[in-house]
Amino acid sequence: xxxxxxxxxxxxxxxxxxxxxxxxxxxxxxxxxxxxxxxxxxxxxxxxxxxxxxxxxxxxxxxxxxxxxxxxxxxxxxxxxxxxxxxxxxxxxxxxxx
Numbered sequence: 001x002x003x004x005x006x007x008x009x010x011x012x013x014x015x016x017x018x019x020x021x022x023x024x025x026x027x028x029x030x031x032x033x034x035x036x037x038x039x040x041x042x043x044x045x046x047x048x049x050x051x052x053x054x055x056x057x058x059x060x061x062x063x064x065x066x067x068x069x070x071x072x073x074x075x076x077x078x079x080x081x082x083x084x085x086x087x088x089x090x091x092x093x094x095x096x097x098x
Contacts, residue, residue: 001003015046022049029098039081047074051094 023030029052030045040048048070050060057075061068 019046019049024096026052032098037043037082040078044074044081046077046095047071047078051075051091052096052097073098 019030026049030049033040033045033048035096047060050063054066055063055069059069064071075090082090082093083092084093
């Protein structure tokens, strides 16, 4: 259990450092997402930042330590919360979003 806690702590530190670095490059991305789509959770916002980097589902799962199926479910929920048209790809929308 102690080992798992340490691994999770290190992962959180890594993800925080990543988020800070991302924010220095894409200054208003997360802020604008939060403003327009306030119902997105912090975890969903993190997935959006990874999509902005053009990572695929498997890569996002590896970074977050979750299964590809979990990432697909998150992407589906985000798509719905953003009220995107059925044919529009979430990743294409996120990449173009500023």
